[in-house]
Amino acid sequence: DSGVTQTPKHLITATGQRVTLRCSPRSGDLSVYWYQQSLDQGLQFLIHYYNGEERAKGNILERFSAQQFPDLHSELNLSSLELGDSALYFCASSEGGGAQPQHFGDGTRLSIL
Amino acid sequence: GQNIDQPTEMTATEGAIVQINCTYQTSGFNGLFWYQQHAGEAPTFLSYNVLDGLEEKGRFSSFLSRSKGYSYLLLKELQMKDSASYLCAFHGGATNKLIFGTGTLLAVQP
Numbered sequence: 001d002s003g004v005t006q007t008p009k010h011l012i013t014a015t016g017q018r019v020t021l022r023c024s025p026r027s028g029d030l031s032v033y034w035y036q037q038s039l040d041q042g043l044q045f046l047i048h049y050y051n052g053e054e055r056a057k058g059n060i061l062e063r064f065s066a067q068q069f070p071d072l073h074s075e076l077n078l079s080s081l082e083l084g085d086s087a088l089y090f091c092a093s094s095e096g097g098g099a100q101p102q103h104f105g106d107g108t109r110l111s112i113l
Numbered sequence: 114g115q116n117i118d119q120p121t122e123m124t125a126t127e128g129a130i131v132q133i134n135c136t137y138q139t140s141g142f143n144g145l146f147w148y149q150q151h152a153g154e155a156p157t158f159l160s161y162n163v164l165d166g167l168e169e170k171g172r173f174s175s176f177l178s179r180s181k182g183y184s185y186l187l188l189k190e191l192q193m194k195d196s197a198s199y200l201c202a203f204h205g206g207a208t209n210k211l212i213f214g215t216g217t218l219l220a221v222q223p
Contacts, residue, residue: 042215099143099204
C-alpha cells in the first residue's frame with residue numbers, strides 16, 4: 001500500500017460527458033502528479049502540483065484540467081470525453097517538488113462507451 | 114530534445130540473473146528512476162540513481178553512467194513474481210517532470 005488513495009477505481013461513461021477523478025496524497029507529501037497510461041502509449045505525464053500551485057505541465061489536453069486544494073488532495077477533471085480518453089489514470093505523490101521518488105495510487109480505470 | 118529507450122520484451126529463467134538496459138537523452142538531468150509495474154496495477158518504486166555507479170538493494174541493483182546516458186537494472190535470483198513491466202524514467206531537470214520509457218516486459222519462465 002503506497003498510501004496514495006484514488007477514487008473511483010473504475011468509471012464507465014459515454015462520449016461527451018465530464019468526469020472528476022480524485023486523489024489523496026500520502027501523509028506529509030506536498031506534490032501531486034497525474035499520469036495517463038493507455039495500452040499503446042505507456043505512462044504519460046499530465047500535470048504536477050506542489051502545495052496548491054501548478055509546477056509543470058505535460059501533454060495535457062485543453063479538455064482536461066486539475067487543481068490541488070488546501071488540504072492537498074487533488075482532482076483531475078476530464079470533459080467532452082472521447083473514446084480515445086479511455087485509459088488508466090494514475091496519481092502519484094512525493095514529499096517535495098523536485099527529483100524524488102514518486103509513490104503511485106492504484107489508478108482509476110476510465111472506460112468511454 | 115528528451116527521449117528514453119529500453120527493450121520492449123525480455124525472457125529469463127527462474128533463479129537466473131537478468132539485466133534490463135535503458136538509454137536516455139536530455140539536456141537537464143536530476144536522476145534516474147526504476148519502477149516495477151504488474152499488469153493493471155500501480156507502478157512501484159524500485160531504485161533511484163543520481164550519481165554514477167551501482168546502487169544495490171537486495172536482489173535488485175541499478176547502475177548509472179551520466180556521461181553515456183545509460184542505466185541498467187539488474188535482477189538476481191529471479192522469481193516467478195518478478196514477471197512484470199520495468200519502467201525506466203529520468204527527471205528532466207528544469208522541466209521538473211519524470212519522463213518514462215515505455216517499459217520492458219519481463220517474462221520469467223520455470
